[in-house]
Amino acid sequence: MTEPAAPHRNPVIRVRDLSVGLVHGSHRPVVDRVGFEIAPGETVCVVGESGSGKSVTAFSIMGLLQTNALRPTGGEILLGDEDLLRAAPERLRHLRSTRMSMVFQEPMTALNPVEKVGRQIEEVLLLHSRMGPAERRQRTLAMLETVHLPDPERIYESFPHQLSGGQRQRVVICIALILEPDLLIADEPTTALDVTTQQQILTLIREMQERQNTAVLFITHDMGVVADIADRVVVMKDGRVVEVSDKERILRAPTHDYTRMLISSVPSLVPELREPLRTEPVLTVEGLHKTFRKKRFLRPASEVRAVQDVSLTLQRKEILGVVGQSGSGKSTVARCIVGLEEPSAGEIVICGERLDRAGTAARRQMRRRIQMVFQDPYRSLNPRVRIGRSMIEGPTNFGVATEAAMERAGELMALVGLPTSALDRYPHQFSGGQRQRICVARALMLEPAVLVADEAVSALDVSVQEQVLELLDEIREETGVGILFITHDLRVAARICDSIFVMNHGRVVEHGPAEHVLARPEQAYTQKLFEAAPGRHWDFRNFRPIEGNSA
Amino acid sequence: MKISAPSDAAGGCAHEDAQPSRRRLILRHLLRAFGTGPALVALVILLLVVLMALFAPLLATADPIAIAPAERLSGSSANHPLGTDAYGRDIYSRVLYGARVSLIVGAGAALVSVAIGLVIGVLAGYFPAVDSVIMRTMDGVMAIPSILLAIALISLTGASLMTVMVAITIPEIPRVVRLVRSVILNVRSEAYVEAAVTLGSPVRRILMRHMVPNTIAPLIVQGTFVFASAILTEATLSFLGAGLPTEIPSWGNIMSEGRSYFQLFPGLVLWPGIALALTLLSVNVLGDVLRDTLDPKMAKRT
Numbered sequence: 001m002t003e004p005a006a007p008h009r010n011p012v013i014r015v016r017d018l019s020v021g022l023v024h025g026s027h028r029p030v031v032d033r034v035g036f037e038i039a040p041g042e043t044v045c046v047v048g049e050s051g052s053g054k055s056v057t058a059f060s061i062m063g064l065l066q067t068n069a070l071r072p073t074g075g076e077i078l079l080g081d082e083d084l085l086r087a088a089p090e091r092l093r094h095l096r097s098t099r100m101s102m103v104f105q106e107p108m109t110a111l112n113p114v115e116k117v118g119r120q121i122e123e124v125l126l127l128h129s130r131m132g133p134a135e136r137r138q139r140t141l142a143m144l145e146t147v148h149l150p151d152p153e154r155i156y157e158s159f160p161h162q163l164s165g166g167q168r169q170r171v172v173i174c175i176a177l178i179l180e181p182d183l184l185i186a187d188e189p190t191t192a193l194d195v196t197t198q199q200q201i202l203t204l205i206r207e208m209q210e211r212q213n214t215a216v217l218f219i220t221h222d223m224g225v226v227a228d229i230a231d232r233v234v235v236m237k238d239g240r241v242v243e244v245s246d247k248e249r250i251l252r253a254p255t256h257d258y259t260r261m262l263i264s265s266v267p268s269l270v271p272e273l274r275e276p277l278r279t280e281p282v283l284t285v286e287g288l289h290k291t292f293r294k295k296r297f298l299r300p301a302s303e304v305r306a307v308q309d310v311s312l313t314l315q316r317k318e319i320l321g322v323v324g325q326s327g328s329g330k331s332t333v334a335r336c337i338v339g340l341e342e343p344s345a346g347e348i349v350i351c352g353e354r355l356d357r358a359g360t361a362a363r364r365q366m367r368r369r370i371q372m373v374f375q376d377p378y379r380s381l382n383p384r385v386r387i388g389r390s391m392i393e394g395p396t397n398f399g400v401a402t403e404a405a406m407e408r409a410g411e412l413m414a415l416v417g418l419p420t421s422a423l424d425r426y427p428h429q430f431s432g433g434q435r436q437r438i439c440v441a442r443a444l445m446l447e448p449a450v451l452v453a454d455e456a457v458s459a460l461d462v463s464v465q466e467q468v469l470e471l472l473d474e475i476r477e478e479t480g481v482g483i484l485f486i487t488h489d490l491r492v493a494a495r496i497c498d499s500i501f502v503m504n505h506g507r508v509v510e511h512g513p514a515e516h517v518l519a520r521p522e523q524a525y526t527q528k529l530f531e532a533a534p535g536r537h538w539d540f541r542n543f544r545p546i547e548g549n550s551a
Numbered sequence: 552m553k554i555s556a557p558s559d560a561a562g563g564c565a566h567e568d569a570q571p572s573r574r575r576l577i578l579r580h581l582l583r584a585f586g587t588g589p590a591l592v593a594l595v596i597l598l599l600v601v602l603m604a605l606f607a608p609l610l611a612t613a614d615p616i617a618i619a620p621a622e623r624l625s626g627s628s629a630n631h632p633l634g635t636d637a638y639g640r641d642i643y644s645r646v647l648y649g650a651r652v653s654l655i656v657g658a659g660a661a662l663v664s665v666a667i668g669l670v671i672g673v674l675a676g677y678f679p680a681v682d683s684v685i686m687r688t689m690d691g692v693m694a695i696p697s698i699l700l701a702i703a704l705i706s707l708t709g710a711s712l713m714t715v716m717v718a719i720t721i722p723e724i725p726r727v728v729r730l731v732r733s734v735i736l737n738v739r740s741e742a743y744v745e746a747a748v749t750l751g752s753p754v755r756r757i758l759m760r761h762m763v764p765n766t767i768a769p770l771i772v773q774g775t776f777v778f779a780s781a782i783l784t785e786a787t788l789s790f791l792g793a794g795l796p797t798e799i800p801s802w803g804n805i806m807s808e809g810r811s812y813f814q815l816f817p818g819l820v821l822w823p824g825i826a827l828a829l830t831l832l833s834v835n836v837l838g839d840v841l842r843d844t845l846d847p848k849m850a851k852r853t
Binding site for chain 2 (some may be wrong): 223338339340364371374376380385394398410446542
């Protein structure tokens with residue numbers, strides 16, 4: 001691998017020709033001759049899609065590879081002058097947390113759920129320093145203060161489940177940085193968090209880095225995050241480094257085709273101008289409420305008002321986006337509309353017929369007009385059932401003959417760009433993107449008037465995401481189906497939606513045409529969401545920064 | 552564009568060879584698992600016991616219930632390879648016939664408890680309305696020690712093969728119900744089950760196609776454990792004298808009768824005891840191997 005002009009300071013870590021292979025079977029290596037280095041105070045982002053080997057690289061540095069499955073086969077990892085691949089386990093154990101440390105994706109699983117967080121931070125000091133109990137406690141409290149956790153005394157005494165996701169990640173960062181290591185590896189540390197929390201954590205990592213002059217290896221799939229925090233970028237694909245360069249050069253003038261594709265697949269935050277649709281409404285929701293009640297023994301029942309007074313109208317051929325952070329009630333709205341939850345109040349009108357007034361049989365007939373595409377394509381197809389049988393399940397429920405349904409399934413397979421032979425196979429023989437196409441095709445089998453897509457592209461890599469979004473766009477043109485598109489991702493919403501509803505705490509806070517809501521948000525909450533979106537100053541499609549952005 | 556759609560699902564079998572189905576993969580795993588080590592030994596032992604039971608009339612050297620006072624408590628001889636008991640009955644033949652009772656009781660209890668438990672468990676798991684009623688009833692059954700319950704049932708109805716089987720099966724049912732219920736509760740929230748709901752599938756189809764198949768692997772494993780524990784319970788009941796009448800030879804009652812002469816003629820207890828221990832061990836080993844193979848977490852390794 002050719003290195004670009006080496007940073008002038010002594011690098012903290014140098015990875016040279018690192019290869020990692022599977023222990024069993026001599027397939028191609030998982031990581032193939034990867035090399036890069038990081039200087040003190042520098043942030044290097046490793047980007048790549050799932051399966052590119054970016055996490056395996058990070059785990060190799062930390063010495064955390066699962067030795068029964070993966071093993072380094074070549075190269076060296078120099079931390080200072082010490083080769084980590086040849087270091088003894090005891091030595092590695094000492095180096096971890098004193099000279100290098102790691103922050104993981106899911107803060108809940110990274111912390112021990114049955115121990116107070118104060119003790120968990122202190123454990124690092126107990127193992128790696130000679131401080132006495134009082135000193136340890138003081139140091140821990142000071143560190144909690146440094147990461148801007150409110151009321152450190154209370155946090156010290158809290159269990160992980162009593163903290164929010166962002167607070168937990170702050171605690172994890174505390175543990176990682178309390179001994180001021182030279183190298184911090186962050187493996188998708190903000191992927192599980194909401195955008196506003198993500199922004200705070202990114203700021204915190206940057207701040208701590210400046211304070212301690214830490215070298216940061218930041219693993220992410222999100223180009224927006226890269227645009228915000230990276231100094232240099234390593235692009236990986238299929239276990240190899242495709243391109244290493246300064247952030248500016250990568251984002252402005254990527255030399256490799258794959259990098260170009262990766263960057264230009266990131267949807268713009270600025271919606272395209274769309275012609276207002278003048279079609280008839282297919283779905284009207286009026287005053288929808290959903291309250292979850294939980295009976296408790298000898299105490300008043302607990303209530304969660306998940307959705308309050310939501311009204312919306314979806315037209316033929318329209319894609320209506322519902323955006324909001326986790327817990328905003330957007331998924332509950334979707335589940336009420338498709339009938340997976342019973343609304344507490346409100347009416348749902350499908351193609352001019354009121355759902356709540358219909359009898360059971362009529363209701364079932366009306367329900368078939370609303371179909372759903374789920375978030376996780378790995379779980380929404382029954383692994384034991386062939387694709388063909390899954391596809392015809394809907395029509396045969398409503399009395400269509402198997403042969404006719406199979407024929408229709410074959411046509412829809414062609415529509416979503418898969419061969420008809422796919423019908424004879426099992427779900428595990430397809431990739432995530434292909435499965436999501438199958439799920440879209442299955443939903444279309446019943447010729448619905450409304451398609452509800454609940455975070456339907458959130459689990460997919462950007463390039464695959466783009467393909468599925470294009471497919472949805474084509475489908476609404478071709479079949480005239482109205483799509484209710486639930487997402488937390490403003491970029492995806494801007495890319496595909498005609499109109500947007502913004503939800504917060506179960507209520508709609510703002511709604512209107514996409515270009516209106518996203519370009520000129522009126523409500524403070526929408527503005528906050530928009531400002532937290534990573535990489536909002538960058539126009540990835542056209543490889544240039546956005547100038548004169550007033551948002 | 553429009554390629555002729557495959558109109559029959561069966562036409563797809565040609566693809567099978569290139570891309571093995573899940574079922575074939577499991578079968579391959581099973582064959583590999585049973586082809587070696589303790590599993591193979593267990594399989595052979597169990598096969599021998601089954602053959603013993605099937606061909607007992609051919610293999611036996613004497614009528615297992617024929618009393619011969621003249622030959623009581625004799626040692627090993629040409630006529631009686633393992634000697635005779637206090638009534639002069641042939642131990643070897645009695646152990647052979649005892650295998651029949653053990654296997655019938657074991658298999659019967661396993662099949663019936665799994666079948667009943669599956670139905671009740673699915674009801675409890677899928678219909679919240681009946682869940683608490685069913686589960687509290689099951690808790691009630693589980694609160695009574697199974698041997699006590701069996702003894703009580705037998706003393707109410709009198710001992711016969713049928714009543715002993717019923718008495719052994721009933722205490723096993725709650726365990727199966729709990730297992731099935733937990734599987735169903737887990738699968739309920741799977742996206743593919745919710746997808747079936749939105750596709751308008753009737754409850755029967757959702758249960759049969761999407762939920763029940765998930766219970767089969769754990770049920771097979773649970774079945775083997777019920778099988779082993781039923782054999783043991785039957786032997787215990789017979790040993791305590793609450794089980795089958797002595798004219799039906801079972802490993803338990805052979806040992807029960809032999810125990811007073813144990814110091815003089817240890818074979819009276821030893822031979823049926825060895826048969827019982829080997830059978831139980833084999834069944835349990837097979838259960839473990841099945842669990843390791845059918846457990847999806849283990850299957851992921853390859």
